Amino acid sequence: MSETKTPIIEIRDLSFAYPTDDGEAPKNALTNVNLSIEEGSFVSILGHNGSGKSTLAKMMSLILMPDSGSVWIDGKNMSAEDITEEDVLDARRKVGMVFQNPDNQIVATVVEEDVAFGPENLGLPSAEIRRRVDEALEMVGMTKYARHAPHNLSGGQKQRVAIAGIIAMRRRCIIFDESTAMLDPAGRREVMDTIERLNREENITVLHITHYMNEAVRADRVVVMDSGRILLDGTPSEVFSQPETLWNVRLDVPQTTELLYHMKKSGYNVRLDIFDPDECAEEIAAAIRSDRDAD
Amino acid sequence: MNLNISFGQYCEGNSILHRMDPRMKIIASILFIVVIFLAKNLFSFALLILSAVVLIAISAIPVRIIARGMKALTFIILFTSIINIFWIKGETELVSFGFIHIYLEGILNALMIALRIIILLVGTSILMTYTTTPIALTDGLEQLLAPLKVLHLPVHEFSMMMTIALRFIPTLIEETQKIMNAQKARGADFSTGSLIQRAKALVPILVPLFLSAFRRAEELATAMECRCYTGGEGRTRMNILHATSKDYLFCAAFVLLGAAIILLNRLGGYALAW
Known part of the structure; x- marks a missing residue:
């Protein structure tokens, strides 16, 4: 790549093991991970439970500190010895995080008050906070719930409120740590649409950690993790055209890919990198047609 | 188990009371409590009842909701008044049976105390909980107590704790119900058996509830940190x-009410023992 722009997040040769009880050998949660996230991109991090994907998220949001290697936020080494609390705060103004459980990240008893929580912490003037809160709620489509109590909302709505809380802080990068895992299918769709819009329209860098394949294909880039290492890294087409590798680490591939893979194995000439059901149907129809014509 | 807590819940509305500064509502509540305890005779109680009715009217809270809130407290009200019936000695004895003596004064006293409690609850719940969102209430408290920061009292931390507690009450209630259902599905029995047996049956509910509360607390703390929370220092507010x-006029009205009640007390008639 010829671009010389500083990546918003960069991870260099990072290793980490959770502290264990005495006597137990620590097992590395992350081993020699290198990863660079370009500003404005939409990256999915895929992995099975225990693959290290959530640990990686905690590294990038500076909740955990690496044992060796470093985390760079916007060109600043956050793992250096001389990092102060101010620096961490400063990095957190650039990179925000939305967690898995929507209930455990909402602080206030009114939706708009919760969205205001972050900007209030930044010490902004109240008129500016008001403007940002309204704007953020508008962006996630929750304006009409501004005065509601969070506990009366659905999971998807709560998660959108949590996202608004991060948007209102004007973060350049948002990490979604399995933010769709606890939601029902409708809630997942709501949140995914919101995430996608933030990236496409607001140009916010998105890091989406998930184990849902159909969510991962919506990204520009997919990083597959297994036992603390990066296994695959590429566009969704590149990654999902290797179903065997993914199956080996107990990951699924999108249903369309799986179907096309089996078609291909049975001798049909089909592409594997199709994730849209309609396109997939057309591809199969075309393959069958050309197969019949050949007979 | 019925976990309905209608008493003390915010009731959506747009009355003058709803829009009032929460600090003033807290001050007005304190004044109102003082005024209630100033009332000593029937005349002043009549004025108290009138003021409570006026409060209900301007708050536009449906009487049905207020009555529902009161129902939960029937026992406390009845208990305190009945004790008074037997306790107070007076001049006009009505019933004398063994060691039980009931006097007219006792009955009047019990009636006024019941009224006092009811007016106190209606007044404060209208002023504070029904017309004020919990967050406005904690904000108001924080700002009223702000001068205490000089004494290094953790005023901001206190109000943040209040806010989080209020935020998580419904969540934890929901969770309790979920755990109870899960235990019931495994054959747990919460409604029969002796008191001790029932108390023991609660242990399998409390243990998972506490565990999850601690987990939630940790996650919330992390989430708050990620949103740049560093305590009250340097923090601004959206709503000032x-x-x-x-x-101010509203608060002054309560002072006037107090003055009127002191005057009415002097009119005589039957006076409360305390």
Whole structure:
């Protein structure tokens, strides 16, 4: 790549093991991970439970500190010895995080008050906070719930409120740590649409950690993790055209890919990198047609 | 188990009371409590009842909701008044049976105490909980107590704790119900057996509830940190409280009410023992 722009997040040769009880050998949660996230991109991090994907998220949001290697936020080494609390705060103004459980990240008893929580912490003037809160709620489509109590909302709505809380802080990068895992299918769709819009329209860098394949294909880039290492890294087409590798680490591939893979194995000439059901149907129809014509 | 807590819940509305500065509502509540305890005779109680009715009217809270809130407290009200019936000695004895003596004064006293409690609950719940969102209430408290920061009292931390507690009450209630259902599905029995057996049956509910509360607390703390929370220092607020002249007038009205009640007390008639 010829671009010389500083990546918003960069991870260099990072290793980490959770502290264990005495006597137990620590097992590395992350081993020699290198990863660079370009500003404005939409990256999915895929992995099975225990693959290290959530640990990686905690590294990038500076909740955990690496044992060796470093985390760079916007060109600043956050793992250096001389990092102060101010620096961490400063990095957190650039990179925000939305967690898995929507209930455990909402602080206030009114939706708009919760969205205001972050900007209030930044010490902004109240008129500016008001403007940002309204704007953020508008962006996630929750304006009409501004005065509601969070506990009366659905999971998807709560998660959108949590996202608004991060948007209102004007973060350049948002990490979604399995933010769709606890939601029902409708809630997942709501949140995914919101995430996608933030990236496409607001140009916010998105890091989406998930184990849902159909969510991962919506990204520009997919990083597959297994036992603390990066296994695959590429566009969704590149990654999902290797179903065997993914199956080996107990990951699924999108249903369309799986179907096309089996078609291909049975001798049909089909592409594997199709994730849209309609396109997939057309591809199969075309393959069958050309197969019949050949007979 | 019925976990309905209608008493003390915010009731959506747009009355003058709803829009009033929460700080003024807290001050008005304190004044009202003082005024209630100033009332000593039937005349002053009549004025108290009138003021409570006026409060209900301007708050536009449906009487049905207020009555529902009171129902939960029937026992406390009845208990305190019945004790008074037997306790107070007076001049006009009505019933004398063994060691039980009931006097007219006792009955009047019990009636006024019941009224006092009811007016106190209606007044404060209208002023504070029904018309004020919990967050406005904690904001108001934080700002009223702000001068205490000079004494290094953790005023901001206190109000943040209040806010989080209020935020998580419904969540934890929901969770309790979920755990109870899960235990019931495994054959747990919460409604029969002796008191001790029932108390023991609660242990399998409390243990998972506490565990999850601690987990939630940790996650919330992390989430708050990621949102740049560093305590009250340097924090601004979206909604700044403004007390208008109307709010001051409202508080003044309670002072006047107190003065009127002191005057009415002097009119005589039957007076409360305390």
